[in-house]
Amino acid sequence: MDHDYALGPDPTVVDLVLEENASLREEVRLLRQQIESLTLTQRFGIHRFAxxxxxxxxxxxxxxxxxxxxxxxxxxxxxxxxxxxxxxxxxxxxxxxxxxxxxxxxxxxxxxxxxxxxxxxxxxxxxxxxxxxxxxxxxxxxxxxxxxxxxSVRIRIPQEQIRKNLPADFKDFPDTTVILDCTELRCQCPSSPVLQSEVFSSYKSHCTLKGLIGIVPHGAVTFVSSLYAGSVSDKQITRECGLLTLLKPGMAVMADRGFLIDDMVPCKIYRPAFLSGRSQMSACEVKETQDIARLRVHVERLIRRVKEHKLFDSEIPLRLFGSINQLYTVACLLTNYENGPLVKAWAKKPED
Incomplete structure (x- = not known):
């Protein structure tokens, strides 16, 4: 009787073992789901920070x-x-x-x-x-x-639409179509003396790449030029970048004092006045200069938003010269999607 292998197991014991086995399988399945969910949450990506x-x-x-x-x-x-x-x-x-x-x-x-x-x-x-x-x-x-x-997205805004959305601060300059400024990105100096002289900027005292940015008065980017060597003047960039073909009579450009483009553009230019050898400016010129400087600063705010992309904080290495134009242009255009208005007060303005 001690070695009677013909006897079968107790059915009750078999049922208990099977139930325990099924329970363990379910615990393993739930544990795997938890691990997969935790891995998806912890994996570096957009869903982790949503x-x-x-x-x-x-x-x-x-x-x-x-x-x-x-x-x-x-x-x-x-x-x-x-x-x-x-x-x-x-x-x-x-x-x-x-x-x-x-x-x-x-x-x-x-x-x-x-x-x-x-x-x-x-x-x-x-x-x-x-x-x-x-x-x-x-x-x-x-x-x-x-x-x-x-x-491929048309960022140029019709003049009528610009005037419709003109901020109240521009009431004295209602025909302003675009506010212009140039910005420079520090880049690695080439080993060739000839190339160094081309990209060296006397303004920054460093090798740079320079581009022209244009915004409408309410802050949207409507023009981005290609990047040029840092030694190129603002006037030369304006002449070569294609902006002039977009300007028409009846429009007005607002720019810094250094944009001497009066002989090139077919429209009015709002620019801080020069003393031009005079001992002082008239009261009217002083007020206009202050107003223009206060409004022109909006394009500098936009440029600051572009440079919040830290890729442009350090020197652009020579190995990126083949793609820096695309990266810079994308960063400029992304500012139209990333942020709210340049001036918080404009966001509080009720919609028409």
């Missing part, structure tokens, strides 16, 4: 998660036409069947991290757990994509 507008502002320069999602909704329909760097290198425009390392929205988030924080590619590779070469391809692909998509 609940914090402060974090979104820090990592992307967009004022809120809602604004970023509105921008995403605008560009998402164009994603099928996006050509990656790898596709361009292979000479094919067909959609790649290779799985992406990141979701498209997280690729955009990575690109915005690069612009907003000036993050190094190795740092981004560690954060997103991808190869550094993949980070480089994502940055290049998205800079070209956004340069094309945002560049």
């Amino acid at each position: 609940a914090s507008d402060k974090d979104i502002r820090f990592f992307t320069r967009f004022a809120s998660y809602d604004l970023l999602m509105r921008f995403w909704a605008l560009i998402e329909p164009s994603l099928p036409s996006m050509v990656s760097v790898r596709q361009a290198q292979r000479g094919t425009l067909t959609e790649s069947t290779t799985a992406h390392s990141l979701q498209p929205i997280n690729e955009l988030f990575l690109f915005l991290n690069y612009l907003a924080l000036g993050s190094k590619q190795q740092d981004l590779a560690d954060r997103y757990r991808i190869h550094q070469s993949t980070v480089s391809r994502i940055i290049m692909s998205w800079s070209n994509f956004l340069y094309t998509v945002l560049g």
Whole structure:
């Protein structure tokens, strides 16, 4: 009887074991779900910071998660036409069947991290757990994509629309169509003395790249020039950048004292007055100069918003010269989507 192997197990015991086994399987399944959910939450990407507008502002320069999602909704329909760097290198425009390392929205988030924080590619590779070469391809692909998509949007505003939305501060200059200013980005000095002389800026006492930005009185960017060598004058950039073809009689340009473009533009220019050898200006000229200086500062506020993208805080390395024009233009155009009005008081104005 001690070795009677023909006897079967007690059915009650079998049922208990099976129930325990099923219970353990369910616990394992729930534990896996919790781990996957925790991993998704902790993984570096846009969904990790969706609940914090402060974090979104820090990592992307967009004022809120809602604004970023509105921008995403605008560009998402164009994603099928996006050509990656790898596709361009292979000479094919067909959609790649290779799985992406990141979701498209997280690729955009990575690109915005690069612009907003000036993050190094190795740092981004560690954060997103991808190869550094993949980070480089994502940055290049998205800079070209956004340069094309945002560049295809008509940012020039009709003169009638500008006057309709003219802030009250511009009541003495109602025909102002565009406010102009140039900005400079510090860049690495080339080894060639000839190239050094071309990009050296006497104003900054450093090698720079210079671009012209134009905004309408209510603060929207309506013109972005290409970047030029730092030695080029403001007048020369204005002549070559294509802005003059957009100006018509009846318009007015507001600019700084150094924009001596009277002989080139077909319209009026509002500019602080020169003493021109006189001992003092008249009371009328003083008031007009003060008013123009107070209003012209809005374009400097816009430029400050562009340079809040920390990529432009440090010297632009020579290796980025092939793509810096796209990166700079995208940063300028993004200011139309990232922020509210330049002046908070304008946001309180009731809508018509």
